[in-house]
Amino acid sequence: MPLTPDQQAEIETARSEERTTRRATVPGMEAHLYNAHEVLDHGFVRVIDYMGDDNAIVQAARVSYGRGTKAVQNDAGLIRYLMRHWHSTPFEMCEIKLHVKLPVFVARQWIRHRTANVNEYSARYSILDREFYIPAPENLAAQSKINNQGRGGVLEGEEAARVLDILRADSNRAYDHYQQMLEQDGQDGLARELARMNLPANIYTQWYWKVDLHNLFHFLRLRADAHAQYEIRVYADAICKIVADWVPHAYAAFEDYRLGGVQFSGKGVDCIRRMIAGEQVDQASSGMSAGEWREFQAVLKG
Ligand SMILES: Cc1cc2nc3c(=O)[nH]c(=O)nc-3n(C[C@H](O)[C@H](O)[C@H](O)COP(=O)(O)OP(=O)(O)OC[C@H]3O[C@@H](n4cnc5c(N)ncnc54)[C@H](O)[C@@H]3O)c2cc1C
Numbered sequence: 001m002p003l004t005p006d007q008q009a010e011i012e013t014a015r016s017e018e019r020t021t022r023r024a025t026v027p028g029m030e031a032h033l034y035n036a037h038e039v040l041d042h043g044f045v046r047v048i049d050y051m052g053d054d055n056a057i058v059q060a061a062r063v064s065y066g067r068g069t070k071a072v073q074n075d076a077g078l079i080r081y082l083m084r085h086w087h088s089t090p091f092e093m094c095e096i097k098l099h100v101k102l103p104v105f106v107a108r109q110w111i112r113h114r115t116a117n118v119n120e121y122s123a124r125y126s127i128l129d130r131e132f133y134i135p136a137p138e139n140l141a142a143q144s145k146i147n148n149q150g151r152g153g154v155l156e157g158e159e160a161a162r163v164l165d166i167l168r169a170d171s172n173r174a175y176d177h178y179q180q181m182l183e184q185d186g187q188d189g190l191a192r193e194l195a196r197m198n199l200p201a202n203i204y205t206q207w208y209w210k211v212d213l214h215n216l217f218h219f220l221r222l223r224a225d226a227h228a229q230y231e232i233r234v235y236a237d238a239i240c241k242i243v244a245d246w247v248p249h250a251y252a253a254f255e256d257y258r259l260g261g262v263q264f265s266g267k268g269v270d271c272i273r274r275m276i277a278g279e280q281v282d283q284a285s286s287g288m289s290a291g292e293w294r295e296f297q298a299v300l301k302g
Contacts, residue, residue: 002044002101003036011035011046024053028245037238040231042131042204043101045238052094052213054079054249060090076249083253091214094247098209098239103133105201106231113219116211123205124193127182132171133202134164139230151230167202174200213250216243221258262299271296 003011014034029050036044058064058075061082082090102110111118121128140160141151155163178199183189211219220243222228224236244251264272267287274281283293 002038002042023051024055026050026053026246028248029242032242032245037242039234039238040103040133041136042133043103043106043235044099045235045242046099047096047242048099048208049097050095050246052247054247056093057082057090057213057247057250060093061087076252079249080253080256083250083257088214091217091250092212094213094250095210096213096216096243096246099206100209100235101204101206102235103202103231104199104205106133106229106235107205107207108201109223109229109232110209110235113211113215115215115218116209118207118209120207121205123196124191127192128178128196128199128203128205130172130175131204132167132175132200133204133231134167134171137164140164141230150227171200171202174198175203213243213247217254217258220254224259264296264299265292267292268296272300 011034029047032047034046034048036046038044054075058078061078081087100110107120137160138154140155140163142153142155144150144152154160178195181190181195181198182192189195216239220236220240223232224240225233228236240251243254265288271281271286271288283290286293286296288296
């Protein structure tokens with residue numbers, strides 16, 4: 001359960017307050033506002049604020065005075081055109097602010113996306129909670145034998161139990177020591193900013209993360225992808241669902257051109273043309289390396 005009853009009550013209070021505005025609002029996002037979408041065992045994503053909608057993208061593209069265009073069909077078509085041709089600045093007119101609770105090792109991957117504004121929970125100022133990410137049994141994967149940066153089959157039986165025991169014991173022991181260093185029977189206690197240094201990377205942190213839609217799509221393209229680590233991918237998947245409710249036309253275009261689309265190299269395009277012309281093309285005649293050819297074949301076969 002990622003939220004305490006007090007935190008849940010705060011969210012409900014925030015959701016009960018209504019304000020009037022002339023700004024564009026999106027019913028799907030109003031439904032998401034402040035609510036926590038649970039991710040992993042203690043994490044969440046919640047929308048704190050947002051600016052703009054599909055129409056804001058269209059308005060910016062046309063630099064218009066009012067509504068972007070007359071027909072919804074035209075808006076969707078224009079948004080698809082912008083996405084197709086990498087005309088990205090109109091997407092930057094939409095912004096979203098999220099509150100995310102995530103394990104530190106996931107945060108380390110996430111923070112590599114530099115085109116966002118971040119404010120993280122201060123473990124210099126506050127004491128971290130005893131909350132650690134312990135993978136669900138089905139996500140307790142072995143090291144992949146073919147991909148150094150990937151996972152193989154799921155650990156089972158005794159081996160799974162042994163690994164889970166180690167994870168739980170190490171997490172709890174480190175946290176016990178953290179608490180003991182902070183304060184012990186009237187002693188001064190180590191400063192919070194120092195005591196935290198023995199905590200493991202599966203402890204949870206939190207931040208506010210604000211980003212525009214163009215850079216969010218870039219993040220989602222990389223992190224909702226099958227090559228991304230499962231633990232960050234589940235956050236990206238949760239955000240994808242939110243974005244689909246926020247800017248449905250832009251998300252549909254993103255899903256089609258970026259998540260569902262592929263990019264071919266010049267050699268790849270040449271091979272496809274030769275194949276369509278009836279030529280038997282193999283790796284040797286493709287000009288591609290074995291790895292490239294494997295990936296190319298995987299795309300063609302689906
Ligand atoms: C599957 C996967 C595996 C990865 N493995 C590793 C790894 O092993 N080691 C590792 O260190 N990282 C790794 N990364 C992180 C990766 O290299 C990027 O740092 C991360 O994905 C952020 O991408 P970005 O820089 O495009 O995003 P952002 O920082 O959001 O930037 C968005 C875009 O803005 C532009 N930009 C932003 N800042 C600058 C700048 N200072 N100079 C020039 N252009 C800029 C670039 O065009 C960039 O693409 C991995 C990422 C993925 C998805």
